[in-house]
Amino acid sequence: DRWIEVTGLHKTYRARRSEPTHALSDVTFTVRRGEFVSVVGPSGCGKTTLLKILAGIVSRSQGTVRVAGRDVTGPLPEVGMVFQTPTLLPWRTVLQNVMVPVEVRKLDAPVYRERAERLLAMVGLDGFEGRYPHELSGGMQQRAGICRALVHDPAVLLMDEPFGALDALTRESMNVELLRIWRESGQTVVFVTHSIPEAVFLCDRVVVLSPRPGRIAEIVDIGLERP
Ligand code: ADP
Ligand code: ADP
Numbered sequence: 001d002r003w004i005e006v007t008g009l010h011k012t013y014r015a016r017r018s019e020p021t022h023a024l025s026d027v028t029f030t031v032r033r034g035e036f037v038s039v040v041g042p043s044g045c046g047k048t049t050l051l052k053i054l055a056g057i058v059s060r061s062q063g064t065v066r067v068a069g070r071d072v073t074g075p076l077p078e079v080g081m082v083f084q085t086p087t088l089l090p091w092r093t094v095l096q097n098v099m100v101p102v103e104v105r106k107l108d109a110p111v112y113r114e115r116a117e118r119l120l121a122m123v124g125l126d127g128f129e130g131r132y133p134h135e136l137s138g139g140m141q142q143r144a145g146i147c148r149a150l151v152h153d154p155a156v157l158l159m160d161e162p163f164g165a166l167d168a169l170t171r172e173s174m175n176v177e178l179l180r181i182w183r184e185s186g187q188t189v190v191f192v193t194h195s196i197p198e199a200v201f202l203c204d205r206v207v208v209l210s211p212r213p214g215r216i217a218e219i220v221d222i223g224l225e226r227p
Pocket of ligand 1: 013014015021022023041042043044045046047048049050212
């Protein structure tokens with residue numbers, strides 16, 4: 001039932017000509033299957049580092065990290081990640097961008113095309129399937145990037161301030177949409193945000209990191225009944 005297990009995690013960045021940076025110190029927490037956990041804390045406390053270690057794209061210095069029952073030594077196929085800024089391929093349409101994870105994993109395209117179209121409609125991008133990224137606003141591109149991270153239904157979804165670039169109103173409506181998508185899919189989600197209200201609104205538990213080096217200051221159970 002423990003889908004993410006982080007035990008005694010330390011991360012020190014070492015550059016040749018500068019002092020080492022201690023980014024994370026003795027971080028321990030678990031996430032159950034289907035749980036939605038937010039990570040909050042001041043800038044520089046290691047939130048992005050923690051997410052990238054879970055994604056297998058940054059190495060750890062000490063400790064153990066297990067996702068979906070496996071030791072993380074590189075990117076796992078059951079993990080999807082949304083980055084802070086959109087990274088769509090400019091020569092592919094919106095729908096073709098969203099379908100990239102399906103193609104890479106050689107999944108059944110017609111089945112997932114339907115899912116891709118449904119996700120795009122949920123984030124207000126119906127009618128834009130055949131457009132190219134440069135024809136969309138930054139916020140719309142970011143929403144397409146969120147659909148791309150969700151299309152192959154990854155068991156674990158990692159999101160690094162996915163709404164950072166959106167205005168307050170779009171941000172709020174995205175939260176509602178995201179909550180709906182998440183409830184429907186039963187995904188396990190780790191969500192990094194600066195916004196405490198957003199964390200409380202979206203998630204089951206909040207992991208609060210202290211300033212650098214990030215340590216767990218508190219883990220808060222939201223414990224709300226979901227409508
Ligand atoms: P947050 O996401 O909470 O803002 P980060 O994980 O981005 O924090 O950064 C944590 C600390 O690690 C910061 O002091 C940052 O400067 C440092 N850091 C992040 N990435 C690197 C890197 N590639 N090399 C050296 N230091 C880094
Ligand atoms: P966002 O908040 O997503 O960055 P904008 O404030 O730029 O979006 O645009 C608000 C709305 O205007 C969008 O949700 C979309 O409906 C419409 N819009 C923006 N840019 C375009 C475009 N290039 N083509 C068609 N509609 C657009």
